[in-house]
Amino acid sequence: xxxxxxxxxxxxxxxxxxxxxxxxxxxxxxxxxxxxxxxxxxxxxxxxxxxxxxxxxxxxxxxxxxxxxxxxxxxxxxxxxxxxxxxxxxxxxxxxxxxxxxxxxxxxxxxxxxxxxxxxxxxxxxxxxxxxxxxxxxxxxxxxxxxxxxxxxxxxxxxxxxxxxxxxxxxxxxxxxxxxxxxxxxxxxxxxxxxxxxxxxxxxxxxxxxxxxxxxxxxxxxxxxxxxxxxxxxxxxxxxxxxxxxxxxxxxxxxxxxxxxxxxxxxxxxxxxxxxxxxxxxxxx
Amino acid sequence: xxxxxxxxxxxxxxxxxxxxxxxxxxxxxxxxxxxxxxxxxxxxxxxxxxxxxxxxxxxxxxxxxxxxxxxxxxxxxxxxxxxxxxxxxxxxxxxxxxxxxxxxxxxxxxxxxxxxxxxxxxxxxxxxxxxxxxxxxxxxxxxxxxxxxxxxxxxxxxxxxxxxxxxxxxxxxxxxxxxxxxxxxxxxxxxxxxxxxxxxxxxxxxxxxxxxxxxxxxxxxxxxxxxxxxxxxxxxxxxxxxxxxxxxxxxxxxxxxxxxxxxxxxxxxxxxxxxxxxxxxxxxx
Numbered sequence: 029x030x031x032x033x034x035x036x037x038x039x040x041x042x043x044x045x046x047x048x049x050x051x052x053x054x055x056x057x058x059x060x061x062x063x064x065x066x067x068x069x070x071x072x073x074x075x076x077x078x079x080x081x082x083x084x085x086x087x088x089x090x091x092x093x094x095x096x097x098x099x100x101x102x103x104x105x106x107x108x109x110x111x112x113x114x115x116x117x118x119x120x121x122x123x124x125x126x127x128x129x130x131x132x133x134x135x136x137x138x139x140x141x142x143x144x145x146x147x148x149x150x151x152x153x154x155x156x157x158x159x160x161x162x163x164x165x166x167x168x169x170x171x172x173x174x175x176x177x178x179x180x181x182x183x184x185x186x187x188x189x190x191x192x193x194x195x196x197x198x199x200x201x202x203x204x205x206x207x208x209x210x211x212x213x214x215x216x217x218x219x220x221x222x223x224x225x226x227x228x229x230x231x232x233x234x235x236x237x238x239x240x241x242x243x244x245x246x247x248x249x250x251x252x253x254x255x256x257x258x259x260x261x262x263x264x265x266x267x268x269x270x271x272x273x274x275x276x277x278x279x280x281x282x283x284x285x286x287x288x289x290x291x292x293x294x295x296x297x298x299x300x301x302x303x304x305x306x307x308x309x310x311x312x313x
Numbered sequence: 314x315x316x317x318x319x320x321x322x323x324x325x326x327x328x329x330x331x332x333x334x335x336x337x338x339x340x341x342x343x344x345x346x347x348x349x350x351x352x353x354x355x356x357x358x359x360x361x362x363x364x365x366x367x368x369x370x371x372x373x374x375x376x377x378x379x380x381x382x383x384x385x386x387x388x389x390x391x392x393x394x395x396x397x398x399x400x401x402x403x404x405x406x407x408x409x410x411x412x413x414x415x416x417x418x419x420x421x422x423x424x425x426x427x428x429x430x431x432x433x434x435x436x437x438x439x440x441x442x443x444x445x446x447x448x449x450x451x452x453x454x455x456x457x458x459x460x461x462x463x464x465x466x467x468x469x470x471x472x473x474x475x476x477x478x479x480x481x482x483x484x485x486x487x488x489x490x491x492x493x494x495x496x497x498x499x500x501x502x503x504x505x506x507x508x509x510x511x512x513x514x515x516x517x518x519x520x521x522x523x524x525x526x527x528x529x530x531x532x533x534x535x536x537x538x539x540x541x542x543x544x545x546x547x548x549x550x551x552x553x554x555x556x557x558x559x560x561x562x563x564x565x566x567x568x569x570x571x572x573x574x575x576x577x578x579x580x581x582x583x584x585x586x587x588x589x590x591x592x593x594x595x596x597x598x
Binding site for chain 2 (some may be wrong): 036037038039040041042043044045046047050109113115116117119120121124125128136138139141144145147148150152153154155156157158159160161177180181184186210232251259286287289293313
């Protein structure tokens with residue numbers, strides 16, 4: 029039998045492909061990967077649309093109890109739904125390899141991913157370098173390896189897509205020390221927090237990669253009806269509230285004229301007291 | 314009214330999203346962009362599935378007669394279908410900007426693109442650098458700027474996706490000199506030709522970026538039922554026939570253990586007389 033990894037796209041229940049929907053309706057059991065991204069709609073909406081029960085698969089199920097997923101797939105066709113594309117922002121290589129080693133056939137139904145949909149802001153996808161992840165800083169953990177990757181991209185003129193941290197079903201260690209299994213409420217990094225963290229690292233490193241004047245693009249709820257895209261300097265994005273998750277951020281490299289013209293659609297209004305005095309502006313203001 | 318740019322995904326008529334299909338069925342007129350990619354199925358299949366007439370829009374229509382598309386969109390909703398995602402491998406920024414300047418609202422319905430679906434080979438998308446395009450060499454035009462981009466990526470450990478040239482509706486200048494408007498048959502670059510051109514540039518440049526021993530992945534008909542993925546050294550890919558178009562090729566950067574494990578699924582059988590003696594192999598054989 030077959031384990032189908034099916035991308036749901038980015039917005040609502042109708043962003044699944046026609047092929048994907050037919051497979052979901054024909055499968056014996058339907059899982060929804062529920063810890064690396066979130067849909068703009070509820071599980072109940074999905075169930076109504078599919079006329080099928082959907083089992084949530086959190087990190088624990090996917091990593092420790094994955095056998096329960098592909099053990100089913102030995103007997104029956106199973107659908108494993110992933111927000112976006114099954115292989116793009118999160119790679120489910122692990123599940124694919126383990127399923128195959130159990131003799132289960134795996135088939136991927138692709139869909140739109142954040143890594144492609146960012147092109148909505150007008151920056152051309154083939155001008156992007158390596159994608160980075162920005163984790164939430166804590167009091168004693170402030171890693172900055174993403175800065176080096178942005179630097180490599182920028183020095184070659186390339187843009188950098190920054191995927192922002194998601195904390196879903198994180199254990200509450202304080203409560204667990206008292207013997208209770210409690211999970212913290214989910215947290216999603218905003219464009220504003222990401223911009224502040226980038227500026228903090230720049231202040232430490234001083235290599236001119238993510239300065240307050242660096243052009244960047246904030247994107248919220250990409251592919252959903254309430255999608256919001258804002259282009260501006262990092263210091264401006266640091267004070268923007270783009271609302272509900274998910275957010276991501278692009279640090280611009282060299283901007284080509286056509287890219288600049290597209291970005292203008294999303295450009296923040298210039299502050300009266302702000303002047304563009306860096307190379308980063310490229311005629312943006 | 315609205316000009317909808319709708320991604321069709323990569324395989325057949327059922328790779329459109331449910332939302333995209335509903336919009337196509339409700340639109341006044343349906344165009345299919347027909348010069349930057351090809352679907353695995355015919356226009357007639359699409360028309361049967363949509364129960365709608367589909368007008369082919371070649372390069373000439375899109376570039377010179379684009380007004381005819383968005384003039385319609387001033388009065389009625391128009392669907393402009395694009396293989397893959399409307400903004401990924403080909404950016405339709407030009408159409409978006411011109412439509413907006415005419416006061417036409419534009420909405421994008423995303424879908425899977427080759428730039429995401431390449432993750433099917435097991436290489437992780439966030440380890441890719443800038444994407445390059447490899448054009449057909451001619452007797453007197455053998456540009457190699459893609460080599461420098463692959464070099465930048467490789468030096469930072471990143472993989473490079475190479476999109477391969479497509480020649481659709483190219484004028485036959487010999488015939489045109491005789492006053493006839495004749496188009497050459499369509500041509501699509503194969504993985505084998507791309508590998509040979511990379512090796513030719515390496516022989517000239519000698520910087521060790523695309524050597525015969527460099528690990529690469531050839532992908533054909535990605536997302537279609539007959540999809541084929543082959544991993545091997547460039548010299549091995551240069552003699553592989555992966556069949557019908559479209560093809561693309563990945564020049565590998567540093568391979569992480571999980572990527573290596575996934576690539577093994579697609580690895581060409583080792584030649585009896587071949588030994589792996591370069592850094593590029595990373596334990597591949």
